[in-house]
Amino acid sequence: MVTVYRCAPRPVREVAPWLVRPELDRVERYRDAAGQARSATGRALLRAAVAQRVDAPARDVVVEQACPHCGGPHGKTRIAGWSDIHVNVSYAGDVVLVALADVPVGIDVERCSRVGFRGFDEVALTEAETADVRAMDPERRDRARTDLWAQKEAVLKxxxxxxxxxxxxxxxxxxxxxxxDPRAVLTQVPMPSSYRAWVATVDPPVELTILDGAALLEAAAASARTATGR
Known part of the structure; x- marks a missing residue:
C-alpha cells in the first residue's frame, strides 16, 4: 500500500522546529520564500508521516539522503533504522506530496504550465513520445507532456x-x-486540473490512499506541545 499525504506549503517558521541543521541549510539554498516553504514543508511532512507510522516524535526520525556517486545530500531518501519503510517527497506550486509505503516508491507532481517551453520535448521525451504528443490536438499537448514528465521523474526517483x-x-x-526500462508500474494521484502527479512502484497491485497532510502536521504539532508542556 502507498499512502500519499498532501498539503499546501507552510511558512518555514512553522515547520523549522522539526528540522535539523543540514535540512535548514538545504532550505536556505532556495532564494525565494515560496521555494523555501515547499522544501521545509516537504521534509516536515515526511518526518510527521514516518513518526506517526513508528509512534515516535517527529524530530527523532532520522532521515538519510546521500548520493551513491559523490556522497552529496541528494540521493534517495531513507529512514535510519527502518529499512521496511520507503518514502519519497515532491512539491510544485502550492502542492506538497509525501509518499509512504512498504515497498520502494517514487512520487512526482508537476504544474501543467511548466512544460510548454521550447526544447522541452528534446530534453524530456523519447522520439516516439515526441511524435505522439505533436500529433495530438494542441489543447491536450501540455497535459500529456506534464504526465510524461511526472511519470519519468517518479520512475527515476x-x-x-x-x-x-x-x-x-x-x-x-x-x-x-x-x-x-527501468521496470515500474505507474499510478496516478488525483490532483486539480492544473497539476499532474504520479506514483511509481516496482510491482502491482498498488493501493493508493490520499490523506490530509495539513491535519497530520497539526496533530504532530499538538503532540510536540503536549510533550514539552507548552
Missing amino acids: LTGEGLDRSPNTVHVGIGATRVD
Whole structure:
C-alpha cells in the first residue's frame, strides 16, 4: 500500500522546529520564500508521516539522503533504522506530496504550465513520445507532456537515479501505466486540473490512499506541545 499525504506549503517558521541543521541549510539554498516553504514543508511532512507510522516524535526520525556517486545530500531518501519503510517527497506550486509505503516508491507532481517551453520535448521525451504528443490536438499537448514528465521523474526517483539518467532515455508512452526500462508500474494521484502527479512502484497491485497532510502536521504539532508542556 502507498499512502500519499498532501498539503499546501507552510511558512518555514512553522515547520523549522522539526528540522535539523543540514535540512535548514538545504532550505536556505532556495532564494525565494515560496521555494523555501515547499522544501521545509516537504521534509516536515515526511518526518510527521514516518513518526506517526513508528509512534515516535517527529524530530527523532532520522532521515538519510546521500548520493551513491559523490556522497552529496541528494540521493534517495531513507529512514535510519527502518529499512521496511520507503518514502519519497515532491512539491510544485502550492502542492506538497509525501509518499509512504512498504515497498520502494517514487512520487512526482508537476504544474501543467511548466512544460510548454521550447526544447522541452528534446530534453524530456523519447522520439516516439515526441511524435505522439505533436500529433495530438494542441489543447491536450501540455497535459500529456506534464504526465510524461511526472511519470519519468517518479520512475527515476523510484530507482534512485534521479536526473543522473536523462529522462529522454526513459520511454513511457502516452497513456501507459507500465515502464520496461527501468521496470515500474505507474499510478496516478488525483490532483486539480492544473497539476499532474504520479506514483511509481516496482510491482502491482498498488493501493493508493490520499490523506490530509495539513491535519497530520497539526496533530504532530499538538503532540510536540503536549510533550514539552507548552
